[in-house]
Amino acid sequence: QVHLVESGGGSVQAGGSLRLSCTLSGLTFDDYCMGWFRQAPGKERERVSCISWRGSTTYYADSVKGRFTISRDNAKNTLYLQMNSLRPEDTATYYCAAGRPAFLTGGDSCFTAMRYWGEGTLVTISS
Numbered sequence: 511q512v513h514l515v516e517s518g519g520g521s522v523q524a525g526g527s528l529r530l531s532c533t534l535s536g537l538t539f540d541d542y543c544m545g546w547f548r549q550a551p552g553k554e555r556e557r558v559s560c561i562s563w564r565g566s567t568t569y570y571a572d573s574v575k576g577r578f579t580i581s582r583d584n585a586k587n588t589l590y591l592q593m594n595s596l597r598p599e600d601t602a603t604y605y606c607a608a609g610r611p612a613f614l615t616g617g618d619s620c621f622t623a624m625r626y627w628g629e630g631t632l633v634t635i636s637s
Contacts (some may be wrong), residue, residue: 512536512626516606519631525634527598530588532606532628539587540564543609546580546591548602548633558604559591560620569617572573574600596635603630 518530530546545560559580560569568580579592589606609623 511524514606514608514626514628516604516628516631519604521636522596524597524635524637527592527594528596528633530591530593530604530631530633532592534587534589534608537608537626540584540609541619543611543614544589544624545609545621546589546618547607549605550602555605557621560617561589562614562620566597567614575604593633598635598637601633601635603632605630619637
């Protein structure tokens with residue numbers, strides 16, 4: 511059975527940092543691209559970042575580019591999202607996901623390939 515478990519969420523003030531983690535079980539971790547998504551209250555889920563199987567290629571939403579860094583440790587079956595310079599508009603539940611695109615040709619191919627999802631971790635940024 512596939513499980514993705516996020517951790518590291520919490521409440522911080524604007525300008526602060528958080529690091530989210532996501533562990534995957536039930537799949538061979540380095541066979542999968544991994545992604546982070548978020549959903550704010552009353553809004554649709556949106557893409558945040560995506561990373562290729564071995565971490566050599568990353569994609570970011572414009573809203574987080576330069577502030578967030580995605581990474582993975584395949585030896586630990588763990589995905590990370592380092593979030594710096596946080597803003598109130600980053601407040602959301604953050605979800606990690608796993609998928610296998612047939613061809614990794616760009617951000618869309620990474621994000622749209624996601625098939626397995628975690629339960630999410632809440633991030634709250636106060637002004």
